[in-house]
Structures are given as C-alpha cells and as structure tokens.
Amino acid sequence: xxxxxxxxxxxxxxxxxxxxxxxxxxxxxxxxxxxxxxxxxxxxxxxxxxxxxxxxxxxxxxxxxxxxxxxxxxxxxxxxxxxxxxxxxxxxxxxxxxx
Amino acid sequence: xxxxxxxxxxxxxxxxxxxxxxxxxxxxxxxxxxxxxxxxxxxxxxxxxxxxxxxxxxxxxxxxxxxxxxxxxxxxxxxxxxxxxxxxxxxxxxxxxxxxxxxxxxxxxxxxxxxxxxxxxxxxxxxxxxxxxxxxxxxxxxxxxxxxxxxxxxxxxxxxxxxxxxxxxxxxxxxxxxxxxxxxxxxxxxxxxxxxxxxxxxxxxxxxxxxxxxxxxxxxxxxxxxxxxxxxxxxxxxxxxxxxxxxxxxxxxxxxxxxxxxxxxxxxxxxxxxxxxxxxxxxxxxxxxxxxxxxxxxxxxxxxxxxxxxxxxxxxxxxxxxxxxxxxxxxxxxxxxxxxxxxxxxxxxxxxxxxxxxxxxxxxxxxxxxxxxxxxxxxxxxxxxxxxxxxxxxxxxxxxxxxxxxxxxxxxxxxxxxxxxxxxxxxxxxxxxxxxxxxxxxxxxxxxxxxxxxxxxxxxxxxxxxxxxxxxxxxxxxxxxxxxxxxxxxxxxxxxxxxxxx
Amino acid sequence: xxxxxxxxxxxxxxxxxxxxxxxxxxxxxxxxxxxxxxxxxxxxxxxxxxxxxxxxxxxxxxxxxxxxxxxxxxxxxxxxxxxxxxxxxxxxxxxxxxxxxxxxxxxxxxxxxxxxxxxxxxxxxxxxxxxxxxxxxxxxxxxxxxxxxxxxxxxxxxxxxxxxxxxxxxxxxxxxxxxxxxxxxxxxxxxxxxxxxxxxxxxxxxxxxxxxxxxxxxxxxxxxxxxxxxxxxxxxxxxxxxxxxxxxxxxxxxxxxxxxxxxxxxxxxxxxxxxxxxxxxxxxxxxxxxxxxxxxxxxx
Numbered sequence: 016x017x018x019x020x021x022x023x024x025x026x027x028x029x030x031x032x033x034x035x036x037x038x039x040x041x042x043x044x045x046x047x048x049x050x051x052x053x054x055x056x057x058x059x060x061x062x063x064x065x066x067x068x069x070x071x072x073x074x075x076x077x078x079x080x081x082x083x084x085x086x087x088x089x090x091x092x093x094x095x096x097x098x099x100x101x102x103x104x105x106x107x108x109x110x111x112x113x114x
Numbered sequence: 115x116x117x118x119x120x121x122x123x124x125x126x127x128x129x130x131x132x133x134x135x136x137x138x139x140x141x142x143x144x145x146x147x148x149x150x151x152x153x154x155x156x157x158x159x160x161x162x163x164x165x166x167x168x169x170x171x172x173x174x175x176x177x178x179x180x181x182x183x184x185x186x187x188x189x190x191x192x193x194x195x196x197x198x199x200x201x202x203x204x205x206x207x208x209x210x211x212x213x214x215x216x217x218x219x220x221x222x223x224x225x226x227x228x229x230x231x232x233x234x235x236x237x238x239x240x241x242x243x244x245x246x247x248x249x250x251x252x253x254x255x256x257x258x259x260x261x262x263x264x265x266x267x268x269x270x271x272x273x274x275x276x277x278x279x280x281x282x283x284x285x286x287x288x289x290x291x292x293x294x295x296x297x298x299x300x301x302x303x304x305x306x307x308x309x310x311x312x313x314x315x316x317x318x319x320x321x322x323x324x325x326x327x328x329x330x331x332x333x334x335x336x337x338x339x340x341x342x343x344x345x346x347x348x349x350x351x352x353x354x355x356x357x358x359x360x361x362x363x364x365x366x367x368x369x370x371x372x373x374x375x376x377x378x379x380x381x382x383x384x385x386x387x388x389x390x391x392x393x394x395x396x397x398x399x400x401x402x403x404x405x406x407x408x409x410x411x412x413x414x415x416x417x418x419x420x421x422x423x424x425x426x427x428x429x430x431x432x433x434x435x436x437x438x439x440x441x442x443x444x445x446x447x448x449x450x451x452x453x454x455x456x457x458x459x460x461x462x463x464x465x466x467x468x469x470x471x472x473x474x475x476x477x478x479x480x481x482x483x484x485x486x487x488x489x490x491x492x493x494x495x496x497x498x499x500x501x502x503x504x505x506x507x508x509x510x511x512x513x514x515x516x517x518x519x520x521x522x523x524x525x526x527x528x529x530x531x532x533x534x535x536x537x538x539x540x541x542x543x544x545x546x547x548x549x550x551x552x553x554x555x556x557x558x559x560x561x562x563x564x565x566x567x568x569x570x571x572x573x574x575x576x577x578x579x580x581x582x583x584x585x586x587x588x589x590x591x592x593x594x595x596x597x598x599x600x601x602x603x604x605x606x607x608x609x610x611x612x613x614x615x616x
Numbered sequence: 617x618x619x620x621x622x623x624x625x626x627x628x629x630x631x632x633x634x635x636x637x638x639x640x641x642x643x644x645x646x647x648x649x650x651x652x653x654x655x656x657x658x659x660x661x662x663x664x665x666x667x668x669x670x671x672x673x674x675x676x677x678x679x680x681x682x683x684x685x686x687x688x689x690x691x692x693x694x695x696x697x698x699x700x701x702x703x704x705x706x707x708x709x710x711x712x713x714x715x716x717x718x719x720x721x722x723x724x725x726x727x728x729x730x731x732x733x734x735x736x737x738x739x740x741x742x743x744x745x746x747x748x749x750x751x752x753x754x755x756x757x758x759x760x761x762x763x764x765x766x767x768x769x770x771x772x773x774x775x776x777x778x779x780x781x782x783x784x785x786x787x788x789x790x791x792x793x794x795x796x797x798x799x800x801x802x803x804x805x806x807x808x809x810x811x812x813x814x815x816x817x818x819x820x821x822x823x824x825x826x827x828x829x830x831x832x833x834x835x836x837x838x839x840x841x842x843x844x845x846x847x848x849x850x851x852x853x854x855x856x857x858x859x860x861x862x863x864x865x866x867x868x869x870x871x872x873x874x875x876x877x878x879x880x881x882x883x884x885x886x887x888x889x890x891x892x893x894x895x896x897x898x899x900x901x902x903x904x905x906x907x908x909x910x911x912x913x914x915x916x
Contacts (some may be wrong), residue, residue, distance in 0.1 A: 016774075025661075026630075026632075028632065028633065029633055030632070030633035031632040031909075053885050087672075088668040089632045089635075089665065089669070092665040092667065092669070093661070093664070095668075096660055096661035096664045112664075112666070113701065
C-alpha cells in the first residue's frame with residue numbers, strides 16, 4: 016500500500032499515543048518517536064511500528080509519534096487508524112485492517 | 115571514706131547587679147542577630163562541617179536555597195548537607211555541588227532536576243539516604259554529627275522558642291507549616307542552632323516546637339517559604355476511580371484483619387489511594403461504634419475530619435500535610451506534634467511506630483518478594499523519598515502497601531525492584547487494582563482473609579498479569595559509579611543506587 | 617438462571633486509559649461505546665482501538681458489549697465487520713424503533729458469522745429503547761430474535777422525543793419503564809435501566825436505583841465506577857432474605873420427604889410464588905458469594 020495523504024490519530028492523554036503519518040520523500044520508512052517510556056520500551060515500540068507497516072506492505076511512510084505509555088494493542092490500533100486515513104478507498108478494503 | 119564533694123564558697127559578686135537590671139529588661143539580651151551572615155560567623159561554621167535543615171516547608175522551602183546562597187558568597191566549601199529531605203525546589207543546589215560548596219548530601223529523598231543531576235553522576239560522594247527514624251537514630255548516636263542547624267520557623271520569640279504556627283499571633287500564620295517534628299532532633303543535638311523566622315513574636319512563644327534552650331541564634335528574614343508550595347498537592351480527596359477501587363479494597367482488608375476493633379491505631383501514607391482509605395473506614399467505624407485510639411504520621415485534613423468527628427481520639431503529628439492539619443495542631447487539644455525520635459527511631463523501644471496496629475503505604479514498585487522501592491523510578495532515576503516507610507513497615511502489626519498494577523505502561527509489580535528500600539520481610543499485604551496478595555510468611559493473615567471470604571491472588575500471578583499487559587521492558591543500563599547509598603533504619607546498607615546511562 | 621446484569625459500565629471508546637483498564641471494576645457487564653460518546657471524525661479510529669483491545673486484553677470474565685453505530689448509513693455494518701469475528705462481544709443497537717431493526721441487524725450479523733465459520737447465533741444482541749415508537753413496540757422488539765439478552769432504556773433521547781425533560785422521580789419515564797419491563801419479562805430477557813448522570817447527587821441516585829429495583833428491573837447502566845456499590849447493595853438480597861429463603865427451601869425439602877404437598881411456615885402458606893422467589897434469592901446469593909458466607913456463619 017502507498018501512503019497518499021497526511022493523517023493524524025490518537026491523543027496526548029496518558030496511556031495513548033499520537034501518530035502523524037505522511038508520505039516520505041525517499042521511498043523509505045522513517046520513524047521519529049518521543050516516548051515517556053523510551054528507555055524501557057522505545058525499541059519495542061519502534062519494532063511494533065515497523066512490523067505494522069510491514070503487515071500493510073508500506074514502504075513510504077514518515078511516522079512521527081508522541082507516546083504517553085500506550086500498551087501495544089493501542090499503538091497498533093492508533094497506527095492502523097492513521098494508515099486507514101492515509102491510503103486510498105480501495106486499499107481500505109484490505110483484509111489486513113481487520114486482522 | 116570522704117564522700118563529701120568540695121564546693122567553692124558562694125560569692126555575691128558573681129551575680130548580676132539587680133538595681134541596673136531593674137531598668138534594662140533582661141529580655142534585651144536576646145539571641146537575635148543582625149543578619150544570616152553574622153549568625154553563620156558567630157556559629158563558628160568552617161569548611162568541611164555538617165549543616166542541617168528540616169523539610170517542613172516541602173516544595174515551598176526557601177530556607178535551604180537562601181542559606182546556601184549566603185554560604186557560597188561567604189566562600190564556604192566542602193560542606194556536608196544533612197536535610198531531613200529535599201524537594202524539586204532545591205534545584206539551585208546543583209550549582210553549589212558543581213562549585214564544591216556542597217560535597218556530601220544526607221537526606222530522606224531527592225526529586226526533580228537535582229535528583230536527575232545526581233542520578234547522572236554530578237557528585238563525587240554518594241548521597242546517603244535515610245528513613246526518618248534512621249536519621250533520628252544516626253543523630254542521637256552521634257553517627258551523624260550536626261555542626262550548625264539552620265531551621266526555618268513561622269514564629270519565634272527573641273529567646274528562641276520557635277514553632278510552626280502561632281496560637282495567639284495571627285500575623286505569624288501567613289506562612290504556616292504546623293508540626294516541626296523533623297526539626298526537633300536537629301535543634302537538640304546540633305552544636306549550634308540558628309532559627310530563621312519571618313515573624314519575631316513576643317515572649318513566651320508557647321506552645322513551641324523547639325524550646326529556646328536549644329537555640330543559639332535567631333535571624334529575622336523576610337521570606338522563609340511559599341505557602342502554596344508548602345501546603346499544596348499533599349491532600350486532595352481523590353476522585354480517580356482506580357485509586358478509589360484500590361482504597362476500597364484496602365479498607366476491606368483492614369476491616370477483616372482482626373485488628374479492626376475499638377481502640378485501634380493507624381497511619382495513612384501520602385498518596386491518593388492511601389489517604390482515600392480513611393474515607394472508606396469511616397462508615398464501618400460508625401456502624402460498629404469503633405474509635406481509633408490514635409492516628410500517626412504525616413497528618414492531613416481527612417484524618418483531622420475523622421478526629422473532629424470523634425472517630426479518632428488522638429493525633430500524633432510529625433508532619434502537617436495541609437492547612438487543615440496545621441490549624442488542627444493549633445486548635446485541637448489532642449493533636450500533638452512529636453519529634454522524629456518519638457515517631458520512629460529504631461533505638462527507641464517506645465517509638466510510636468511500634469505502637470501502630472495498621473499502616474497504609476504507597477510505593478513506586480513492589481517485587482515478588484514484597485520488597486518495596488520508593489526511591490527510584492522505572493528508568494533508574496531518583497524520584498522519591500524513604501520517609502517513614504521502613505520505620506512504619508517494621509513497627510506496625512499490619513503493613514499494607516497500595517499500588518496500581520500499572521502506571522501507564524510501567525509495571526509496578528515486578529520481578530525485582532530497581533532499588534530495595536523496605537525489605538519484603540516487613541511487608542504484610544499488597545493491594546492492587548488487580549487483586550490482593552498476602553506475604554506467604556503471614557499464614558495467620560492468609561487464614562483470616564480466607565475465613566472472611568476475601569479473594570487473594572499470588573503475587574507472582576500479579577506480576578505476570580502486569581508483564582503480559584505491558585510487554586517485557588528493556589533492562590535499565592547503569593554505570594559502575596555509586597550515586598546513592600540506601601541505608602536501612604539501623605544504619606546498615608540495604609542497597610545502592612548507580613549512575614544511569616543516558 | 618439468567619446472568620446477573622446489575623451494573624453495566626459505559627466505557628467511551630476514545631478513552632484509551634479506560635478501555636485498557638476497564639477490567640478491574642467489579643461490574644457485571646462492560647459496554648464499550650462506538651456511538652454517541654465518539655465524534656464522527658473519530659469513529660474509524662475508535663473502531664480500531666476496540667478491535668485491538670478486545671483482541672488482547674483480559675477483561676476478567678465480564679460480559680462484553682459494544683454499542684455500534686446506526687445501520688442506516690453503513691457505519692454500523694462496518695462496526696460489525698470488525699467486531700463480530702472476534703467472537704467475544706454482544707452487540708447493543710443504538711436505537712431500536714421496531715422489530716425490523718433487530719431483524720436487519722441480525723441478518724447482517726449472521727452473514728458475518730457464516731463468512732467467518734463461526735457458529736450461527738454465537739453473537740448476542742441487546743435492544744435500546746430511546747423513542748416513543750421503541751416504547752410502543754417493546755413487546756415485538758423483545759421477541760424479534762433469540763439472540764436478544766436484554767432490552768435497555770435510553771432516557772435522554774426518549775424524553776426529547778416525548779417533548780419533555782428528565783426530572784427527579786422520573787414521572788415522565790414511568791410508562792416507558794413499565795413497558796420495557798413487561799416486554800423483557802415476557803421474552804425472558806434482562807431489563808436494564810438508563811444512566812444517572814449526576815455523580816454528585818448520590819442520594820438522588822440511590823432513590824432511582826431503589827425505584828427501579830422495586831419495579832423489577834435487573835440492573836442499570838452506569839457511567840462511573842463510583843456508582844457500582846450502591847447498585848450492588850440494593851440489588852443484593854439482604855441477609856434476612858437469604859436466611860428466610862433457606863428456611864423455605866428446607867421446609868419444602870422436609871415436606872417432599874414426608875409426601876406432603878402443601879406446607880406452612882410461621883403461620884403462612886408456602887405456595888408456588890413464594891418458593892419461586894426464594895429460589896431466585898438463593899440463586900442470586902450464590903453468584904454474589906453471600907450464600908457461602910452465610911452458610912459458613914450459620915451452618916457449622
């Protein structure tokens with residue numbers, strides 16, 4: 016799938032994560048993470064983001080995230096929502112969203 | 115055997131001429147000096163000596179920063195700073211550490227940028243952390259020798275009777291702190307005691323927290339602290355549903371513990387959930403016609419309410435957390451301020467903590483062996499204080515720790531705590547929002563809980579639930595350097611805090 | 617024995633902290649909301665939040681219900697597409713005006729269940745009465761599907777439809793409450809009362825709970841865990857009632873042994889309705905754990 020527009024999802028509340036997603040200039044994925052639990056979970060969060068992007072076959076995402084201690088299921092949900100709003104109508108039918 | 119001592123003969127020339135003193139009142143020979151600088155000079159303070167402070171002004175304290183500013187200006191170096199605790203507002207100390215004015219810190223806790231800096235290794239010597247009882251014992255035994263104590267007081271008369279409020283001079287109550295419990299032992303044992311006050315009141319300033327016989331110099335300053343910082347944040351009745359759930363659960367443990375009876379005694383730690391427990395005990399106390407004989411510790415408004423309602427007979431106050439508590443100390447006959455020795459010294463068999471039936475404590479994290487960490491965060495950085503945690507857990511018949519299973523994504527029930535502050539051996543029950551775990555060594559408590567149909571969970575299962583929800587956190591990386599030594603109340607070393615890698 | 621549904625906690629879907637922690641509260645059911653508490657631009661987002669949370673989080677054996685959006689504009693269908701395959705939730709319709717709403721929803725759910733290879737009928741449903749039509753059609757709504765587990769009252773929208781507003785004592789809701797209750801009993805499903813939104817008026821809340829208990833309701837929707845204790849207290853049989861029920865059951869057992877058909881206790885005849893009520897009290901007491909406690913105390 017291709018990121019075709021910018022989208023935002025999530026909030027800055029405790030236990031949530033806010034994503035800003037847009038298409039990257041160089042056709043590669045980039046992640047910028049500001050997390051309140053960087054030391055303990057920073058690597059794990061980046062890995063989750065990469066895995067999710069890979070599940071959707073996305074290679075042109077500029078991901079910017081502000082995390083306030085969201086659990087993994089919330090990170091996946093917020094990212095999926097951002098992706099959903101960044102791709103075409105057709106791509107939204109993809110099974111990966113419901114898996 | 116000649117047991118008669120040799121006495122010198124009485125000489126009337128040795129006493130003051132009363133005719134002259136009839137005109138000039140003796141009270142003019144008082145302890146007030148013109149400035150802080152003068153008091154410091156008179157005290158004989160030298161480089162390398164130990165200075166002490168109390169933390170009754172909490173995060174509104176202006177004493178420590180101002181005194182250090184003056185000491186720096188006067189060129190002092192290599193001082194040992196022994197404060198009963200330190201707070202976020204003490205950030206300016208970072209400069210004095212860097213410039214060598216302070217080379218050793220002895221405290222119950224550290225917070226904010228100062229704590230962060232120390233966690234990142236700005237001090238050569240590790241900070242010594244002590245509990246309130248441990249500090250009292252160290253001072254009494256001479257292990258911690260205080261050369262000059264700088265004690266802030268909202269009211270003080272010219273001879274040095276100092277107090278945390280004034281019963282008859284309302285002007286002195288603009289910056290109020292209530293109990294001066296942690297200052298008392300400093301005044302008693304320091305070689306020289308300097309009182310810094312913003313209100314000189316008329317003699318005698320009774321009731322007093324510190325008697326004039328222990329005071330050497332008095333300095334009148336315009337600013338001892340910020341009332342908002344002194345009395346803010348300590349007590350609000352929480353409306354957070356999670357904290358209320360934990361508090362309700364803890365109150366059920368208490369009412370079914372077998373220790374809940376007419377004449378019981380209790381201490382509530384600070385923290386939303388532990389304070390809320392007081393609210394949940396109120397109705398059962400009324401229903402069963404039980405009164406608590408006394409409440410101990412840091413006293414807050416919700417405890418005062420129960421006292422004024424007649425549900426708690428007496429209050430033993432080592433620290434007044436809010437305005438209501440300070441005013442209660444001022445006005446209520448059976449609300450007494452006590453020293454840290456009286457409260458919690460391990461050298462004192464009669465210490466109040468040893469008379470305690472129940473204590474409800476909070477924590478940063480607890481491990482599967484019931485060890486408690488109240489000093490360092492999940493990121494390894496110092497952000498708390500021992501306070502009376504070790505003392506009350508050791509002394510009380512039933513020590514309950516209340517903690518949410520998770521704080522955001524941080525698990526609070528873990529396999530091993532970052533820093534052991536209170537040993538698991540002293541902790542009886544852990545109450546979380548996901549269940550209640552009793553220390554397996556407490557067979558009697560387990561039996562009593564089961565008989566009363568209180569559902570229990572294995573602490574290892576709690577830890578498992580936590581880790582399943584959050585995922586396994588990466589281990590914190592530390593450097594070799596020791597930045598903090600955590601003492602147990604008997605003066606032994608229970609743990610070390612290392613510098614964090616960043 | 618119908619499941620206890622004394623407390624149904626509303627969890628707004630966009631509050632991730634609440635969604636993740638809701639399992640700690642001692643409620644009978646959790647109701648995750650995709651409808652009124654979620655703004656239009658957040659519906660997709662919250663759908664993902666609930667989908668992921670319900671997949672991974674352990675809600676400690678509570679009944680899980682999701683209030684979906686209306687099926688009239690396609691949103692409800694998308695909600696169902698994401699939620700049904702999880703096999704974990706019951707569906708609460710946003711507003712049920714007639715039995716056709718139930719039938720339409722059921723048919724869509726069935727399609728999904730078949731597509732996923734789930735046993736048809738797995739997913740339960742709950743109706744929500746929020747309009748005059750809904751009230752008048754309560755009977756046919758309650759009987760419209762075997763999947764229905766309950767019928768709930770949504771007072772805010774209803775009083776607007778009735779051209780009035782809510783008042784303490786709820787005079788304006790008396791007919792609606794009675795209709796919903798009759799319909800529920802006729803169909804053998806739960807009757808759930810509407811939310812009480814003033815958290816500071818605990819006295820008013822208590823009065824309302826006592827009233828609906830007396831009417832015969834099974835429980836109430838709540839918006840904050842602070843409201844749990846009052847409901848549980850009022851909906852739990854008292855110790856006296858439990859002991860009386862035990863006595864009745866004992867006496868019936870004795871009578872059956874001796875071949876007697878009719879029995880009297882304390883000078884009153886113990887007939888069928890009394891026995892039914894006693895059995896219901898004991899079933900409830902068993903679930904709340906009160907029975908175990910009393911048996912311990914009185915039957916050494």
